[in-house]
Amino acid sequence: MDLLLSHNLTNGSGSGSCTKEDFVDVRMYPTFYSICFIIGFPANCLSFYVALALARKGNNLAVYLVNLSVSDLLYTITLPVWIQLALRYPVGDTLCSLIAVVMNNSFYVGTSFLCCICVDRYLAVVSPLYYPWAHTVRTANGVSALVWCAELALHAVLLHHTGALRSFSEFRLCEEKMPMRPAVSRVALVRVALGFLVPLLLMTFCFLRIFLALQRSTFTQESERRKVQSLLFLLLLTYVTAFAPFQTIMLLRGLWEPNVCGFALRVRDAYMVSVATTTINSVVDPILYCLLSEAAKAEMNLILQGCR
Template sequence: MYPTAYSLFFIVGFPANCLSMYVACVLMRKGNNLAVYLINLSVGDLLYILTLPVWIMMALGHEVNDSLCSVIAVVMFNSFYVGSGFLCCISMDRYLAIVFPLHFGWVREIRTAVLVSAIVWLLEITIHLHLLAHTKAIRNFSALQMCKEPMIMTSEAGVVAITRAVLGFLVPVLIMTFCFLEIIRALKKSTSTLVSERRKICFLLLFLLFTYLVAFTPFQVVMFLRGLLEPGNCSSAQNLRDVYMVFVATTTINSVLDPIIYCLISESAKIEMKNLFQSCEKQVSKIYSSVVKP
């Protein structure tokens, strides 16, 4: 299933994330602090999307250099949790803006968003390197094929799997769910926010949270079970391996749908896309006129 699924995800996900990042850059230049988090989210998703051709090559039986194999595995897992971090940032930003509209103005400044984004990247990379050091994988990084799953997970890898599932998935889900519920409660009480604006805010956060849960819950549950049951247990490894391999692929859904959801629901994003398409249409018309002109 990997070559077909990953090819489709790459064809859709790469241009979608590029478009989302362009729109977010335009909005950031206009002072939209939320766009800073969306740019970083798109960067993380793009890094993961760019590893898909290598996964396709391996699925088709082509040999891949050990170092490249390890690099794409690190990029993939780091992208998972970087994405979680920035989805939390987006949820917290909207939570503070809607629940406490007269307070925390400094949080909604561009420079604050840039600083928070840098901290998220640094924190995620540091934690990931620490986990790799715990499994001793970082010592022989270039000699290992970290993208190839061992038949039975070691006890050290089991600790890493459980830590990733709790810190990298469960905690972000709790934060996003709390923010979403508080935002809904605040919007119901608000008389100044238009009904249409309420729906758009709720729909954006709801779809981002729903997509995240659909894409990552099965994978993280299996990872947690592997870390808990698999070390030293061959039967558990056999029972969970095929399910794990399928759910690894479904995580890509999040990287593909995030930019599409944002561009379709956000009114400011739709305006910038319309401007971009109109500009491209004008340029194409000029080129066409110059070519066909006698």
Template sequence: MNTTLNQASCSLNSSVEQHMYPAAYSLFFIVGFSANCLSLYVAWMLMRKGNSMAVYLINLSISDLLYTISLPVWIELALQRPVGDGLCSSVAVVMYNSFYVGSGLLCCISVDRYLAVVYPLHFHWVRELQTTTVVSIAVWTLEIIVHIILLDHTGALHAFSSRRLCQERIPMTGEDANFAFTRFILGFLVPVIIMTFCFQQIMQSLQQSTSILAEERKKVGLLLLFLYLTYIVAFVPYQTVMLLRAILEPGSCTWASWLKDPYLVTVATTTINSTLDPIIYCLISDSAKKEIRKAVEKCREVFMWKKVSMGSRILSVSFKQHH
């Protein structure tokens, strides 16, 4: 995330972007792109078999992929190479939407599992493919509309063709601070409260469970635990620094100077979430592991068939040459 000075008196220099971003984002891009493509494939195969939660995972993978493919642009910006203003703003919009669409989808997954584990005999309609598809579309629509309203309120949409959206103003203005407060409450605090409640109720239910499916349900709890912890580790530092900036920074070069490097570092750490989510799902979910094994077997069969076919051609050519 590039920064721009809001006041001429604020002279802030930082080497974090140039030294940390290219290395960190390159690693996250390589791992995240591969992992999310695999997760998208697995979730798609499971959805075709009627797995309703796979719909949320498809949308989560798409959201994470959109953010992941934006990372090369952030690397170019960090290295101070030329990037078109329109592309710059578009990438910024993709990044922020991915943050909050991802939060919304993780809430949906938490509520889905909460209803499945705590009320297994009820709310079946909530876990149907049609319902989860409608809910996913609603999450995307709501997040995009709210984001457009906020950007329009700050005047950023009118300056879309400039670098306004991909360059943070330092120090923050009062308007920027209000924007940050709204994002903190709607995009972070509310999802954390929902996810915490669902996870606590699921764990409580699993501890009391004596059914045959107890082991399978424990894996559900383990999956949600790792997704929850990953979200907390990735976003709590960033949201904490953003909250401090919104409270202390407006009009203050001193606070802007102190908070700039922590802010830049925590922006990079948010990428952990989009990188680890698909890996966690593919490692813990039995159904996901089965689909991965099937995909590996198919690839192996195709490879062996091509190898045999190539060997047959070589033998045929060799036979013709000798006769």
């Protein structure tokens, strides 16, 4: 698996040992994950509520935001268990594997919905008179269902490839065996390609085309144009900051780590830090996508007025 803690690094083949005293997770994870949970959980709950209200009013983009919020919420609620693992408290075998799968699946599902949002905005800004069917709630619901099914099926196939699906609890997926076994390294490379490089290229293409379309537009006010362009830049910057370090290290590990203990030990600390940085995206997502949009602000004002 990818986003995993490991306290005792054992040879993936079961022979010999590959051990390193872990300090990064003990010193960094409890504080960092606690902050991310305290901020991310209420922020994602609020963004889910606001996006759901907008979706019920016929906003197709809000449908993707609802699913993105669900994905980020699933990611966020695993953090207390990772804190417990970092503090060396015991965690049951089944729960250990379950939170690892939930965290991994949420990570890639969230990326898929980011791509859906980018493509939707690309079609709305660059080709506003074409593909009207793409901007309906029905289409958004269908695409969302397809994303969830495809991601779950892909993860099941990858788990089966590594053998973890057959002995789910015994594998203790929250404790990664190091160095990587060849089967795990192949899964890592597939995830880097399909779960990061392809989405990054797609989002970059969409953002650049939207940026250029806004530059050429004579109907968009300068202040509005700058606001949208700044938001696009922040979205891409957040995604790269959160995921590029982790995916880069996973690429290097997939290429050079299989059955090589020395390499596993050299990249261990950097890998542990990069795992933590991926959490940034689940905290920033609701702020950038929901809390900064005009429609979301208007919906929150209605909520506040209702509370008063």
